[in-house]
Amino acid sequence: MRIKVWGARGSVPSPGPETTRYGGNTSCVQVTLSDGTIVVMDAGTGIRNLGLTLAGPAPRVNILLTHLHLDHIQGLMFFAPAFRPQTEIVIWGPKSSEASLESRIARYISAPLSPVEVRELPCDVSFREAPATEWEIGPAHLRAASVTHRGPTLGYRLTEGDRSVCYIPDHEPGLGASLHDLTPEWISGYDLAHDASLLIHDCQYSDDEYPDHVGWGHSPLRDALTFAHRVESERVLLFHHDPLHSDDFLDAFAGTATERWCELGGAAERLELAVERREIDLG
């Protein structure tokens, strides 16, 4: 299972000289399974660059949307394979009592926000609400679970053989609770992330920034680390960087994160900040 980060930024794309190293594209992670099956987690602006690499007759592409905030779907309209009739795209996302997944996405891919409508996409696109039970894509088993964020939001766990990646890019599990004190059953996302080979997790804010953003649906460093420590994931990729965080800020932030991670008993080489184009081979 190979992982590639195409966008690690949260909230809004933030291109510019200050963000060239960590990248300014919003959430998008590619997972390539052993048989070549491609699963894309979220369709932020990072998916545009991913699409450019899928130049040939693309196989079926599965896109797992955690939720429908703009920074997680904005790249859909610019995903090149969506404009090829021979491509099959399956878009998975959270269920809502308000409207179907397709209708909710169509609010973005429609006038006046978009020059094309969902029904005009040349590819074979279908929309599926993520089931409450495990399902399969290629050789992988998938699970989805609702997690603490604003609005219906999922985290995903994708397992192939004995390797697994858990993706929870927008998550505030410490809202109104101390993650140190809660028993596992009461920690949002615990089951999904427990023992994952790789945990990709929200870490939008520093601890100093968090008091001004409580309830916005994102984690400060202390909660991201505590969550990762509690769920005992093998490796951790801190994700969804705040658009105001420059490369220099994130370099310093990474240093602080590693220090704090080691204080919790973690190994320094098992923790990193997500960087655009970073590839990780999980074996």
Added chain:
Amino acid sequence: MEGQRSLELILARNLLSSISTPAFLVDADGVLVFYNEAAGGLLGRRFEEAGKMSAEEWGAAFGPFDNHGQPIPFDRLPLTIALREGRPAHASHCIHSQTGEQHDIEVSALPLVSTDGGFRGALAIFWPMAEAQEYGG
């Protein structure tokens, strides 16, 4: 480890932990899975001491009772109505604390239904009548 709680119960518990209004939380099976510190003060026992309880156990431990001291049938309790009928319910009755005190309370129970329509449980907030009168209730 216990099975993972649903997000709706987790969020409800976090809310109840953060307020000073006494409140209970039950899961979809009617098991009392949490009550907050304010409720513990009224009931005379902290949740950490009591632990989770079946509907029968919490009924036996705390009541409630009517004005004549008779136990109120389980199916007439606001929490039971919220659980079984999936609608809010309200009542006034009396509970006994573990320290032998009696409290007249107002109870409002609300069902917890997820965005995908799944029934997750119910929460009940209750308010001592004496305090309600102080606030003009």
